Amino acid sequence: MLTAQTAAQRGFVVCVTEIRKVVVTRSSQAILMSVVALGLLISTAMTVVASRETGQIDLSAPMLSLTLCVGFGSPLIGVLIMTSDWQSREVITLFLLEPRRGLVFVAKVVATLMLAVSAVAAVIFFSIAFALCGVVAAGMPLVYVTALAEVVPLLVACVVGAITGSALASAILSTPLAVIAVIAQTVLVDPVLSAAPTGWSSYLAPSSISDYLTGTGRPGSAAAACIVWVLVPFALGWWRIHRREIQ
Amino acid sequence: MTGIRVRGLSKGYGNAPALQNVSFDCPVGQITGLVGPNGSGKTSILRLLSALSPSHLGTATFDGRRYLDLETPGLEVGMLLDASAHHPGRSVEETVRIAGITIGLGRRRIREVLETMGLSAVGRRRFGTLSLGMKQRVGLAIAVLGHPRYLLLDEPVNGLDIEAIRWLREFLISFCRHDGGTVLISSHLLRELESYADRVVILSRGRVVVEESMVALRSMGRCEVVADDATRLQTVLTQRSINWSPSAGGARTAVDADSRMVAELAMEHGVLVTELVPGGVGLLERLYMSVASSEFPATTGWERSEC
Numbered sequence: 001m002l003t004a005q006t007a008a009q010r011g012f013v014v015c016v017t018e019i020r021k022v023v024v025t026r027s028s029q030a031i032l033m034s035v036v037a038l039g040l041l042i043s044t045a046m047t048v049v050a051s052r053e054t055g056q057i058d059l060s061a062p063m064l065s066l067t068l069c070v071g072f073g074s075p076l077i078g079v080l081i082m083t084s085d086w087q088s089r090e091v092i093t094l095f096l097l098e099p100r101r102g103l104v105f106v107a108k109v110v111a112t113l114m115l116a117v118s119a120v121a122a123v124i125f126f127s128i129a130f131a132l133c134g135v136v137a138a139g140m141p142l143v144y145v146t147a148l149a150e151v152v153p154l155l156v157a158c159v160v161g162a163i164t165g166s167a168l169a170s171a172i173l174s175t176p177l178a179v180i181a182v183i184a185q186t187v188l189v190d191p192v193l194s195a196a197p198t199g200w201s202s203y204l205a206p207s208s209i210s211d212y213l214t215g216t217g218r219p220g221s222a223a224a225a226c227i228v229w230v231l232v233p234f235a236l237g238w239w240r241i242h243r244r245e246i247q
Numbered sequence: 248m249t250g251i252r253v254r255g256l257s258k259g260y261g262n263a264p265a266l267q268n269v270s271f272d273c274p275v276g277q278i279t280g281l282v283g284p285n286g287s288g289k290t291s292i293l294r295l296l297s298a299l300s301p302s303h304l305g306t307a308t309f310d311g312r313r314y315l316d317l318e319t320p321g322l323e324v325g326m327l328l329d330a331s332a333h334h335p336g337r338s339v340e341e342t343v344r345i346a347g348i349t350i351g352l353g354r355r356r357i358r359e360v361l362e363t364m365g366l367s368a369v370g371r372r373r374f375g376t377l378s379l380g381m382k383q384r385v386g387l388a389i390a391v392l393g394h395p396r397y398l399l400l401d402e403p404v405n406g407l408d409i410e411a412i413r414w415l416r417e418f419l420i421s422f423c424r425h426d427g428g429t430v431l432i433s434s435h436l437l438r439e440l441e442s443y444a445d446r447v448v449i450l451s452r453g454r455v456v457v458e459e460s461m462v463a464l465r466s467m468g469r470c471e472v473v474a475d476d477a478t479r480l481q482t483v484l485t486q487r488s489i490n491w492s493p494s495a496g497g498a499r500t501a502v503d504a505d506s507r508m509v510a511e512l513a514m515e516h517g518v519l520v521t522e523l524v525p526g527g528v529g530l531l532e533r534l535y536m537s538v539a540s541s542e543f544p545a546t547t548g549w550e551r552s553e554c
């Protein structure tokens with residue numbers, strides 16, 4: 001049996017490998033590049049429009065735009081990390097090199113979290129860069145007070161999005177189906193349930209988790225949503241990954 | 248050091264049993280060949296050894312430890328189970344590098360292995376664009392990456408060119424004889440396997456039907472001889488009541504006697520022996536055909552369907 005220290009070391013190595021796979025694999029690169037390109041495009045447009053209306057460069061304009069893109073992209077990161085090995089049959093090599101499936105499972109979730117946090121850091125960096133470019137180019141003053149208040153919700157939204165994406169993907173174990181599921185969750189299920197009159201729907205809306213963590217939601221709704229969208233899919237995924245024949 | 252030890256492995260897929268109480272040993276410093284018809288359970292054994300199949304009965308250990316209990320399995324056991332088990336959109340170099348990082352190896356060793364396997368020139372090519380042979384080389388590169396003590400190879404010769412087959416043969420022999428490694432290799436190329444395997448395990452319908460060393464098989468009282476004066480040798484054999492029959496279209500004489508006895512007899516009667524093959528050419532193939540039966544036999548000819 002492995003000691004806790006060795007298991008942690010092995011888990012860290014697998015986590016680093018999973019992050020590297022996302023960065024060096026073409027399909028993952030394409031998704032990341034698309035999200036970045038879309039983010040930059042929307043950010044530029046939003047910053048220009050907002051500055052023309054107010055006569056000042058508001059840091060929250062590019063930050064909100066990039067948040068939108070990263071918020072949409074972070075569940076996809078979770079999906080890619082959790083399912084791409086199964087899709088390409090690389091899972092055989094992965095489990096030959098590290099056969100402890102629980103350790104690999106946890107390492108993948110941690111890798112997803114690390115990438116989500118990195119995405120938030122990138123959003124903040126690019127937003128500041130954008131705003132400063134605007135200040136230099138247009139000679140307008142910079143406003144950043146509201147933007148600072150958006151950092152925590154941005155971080156929470158990205159992390160929760162990545163975790164729910166990872167959870168759904170672990171239960172589904174198919175990249176195309178998991179992508180459809182997280183897109184449906186983001187653009188269909190969540191808006192419909194959030195828009196419904198207050199009642200049972202808030203207990204199922206995935207955004208209840210983020211709402212509670214940013215201080216605007218209720219704990220009961222957040223706990224219920226967490227069970228439905230995170231714990232149950234993760235439990236199902238854990239069971240499936242441990243039971244499945246690798247071939 | 249007990250090497251690889253398989254005891255009482257049983258495994259089924261649905262209601263169909265794939266393996267039934269399979270037990271055998273792969274001693275340290277030896278190459279063990281795993282042969283059998285399609286569906287006889289060769290790959291299932293390798294998958295159970297590597298914990299890719301989760302539920303089964305029996306045990307499979309490396310020096311007494313399960314694969315799951317090895318600290319860094321990739322450093323101790325090198326495996327090639329499926330040549331195409333890599334992401335098709337990743338470069339060859341990156342594919343090997345990711346495997347290296349997973350088992351804690353640096354760039355130097357990765358470059359070294361790519362060079363040894365003749366993969367440096369295709370390092371930037373996408374894995375999905377490679378031929379089967381080149382994919383096998385990538386798989387072999389990953390198998391030997393961590394200087395393992397054990398090698399488990401599932402039909403590694405498939406798609407390899409002559410040069411690579413020769414390299415693999417020499418590598419396996421050196422790995423066992425000089426480095427004290429242990430190899431379990433499955434193959435359908437019996438003559439090739441016969442040329443370097445020390446032991447053989449023959450499977451038929453999920454059961455072990457033969458587990459024997461090649462030395463013991465070769466000394467089972469049969470050999471093939473090519474003599475300068477075949478007629479004289481055959482006459483001597485007949486006089487000594489030793490059964491013989493012409494083989495290879497009369498070019499050889501198959502003799503039901505130990506090779507040493509035949510050599511001594513030939514020398515005693517002044518017959519020049521130019522070739523003497525203990526067990527005879529195609530020993531493994533003959534043995535295989537006599538003990539293994541395929542679950543999915545091919546027909547002997549094309550059958551014309553009636554209209």
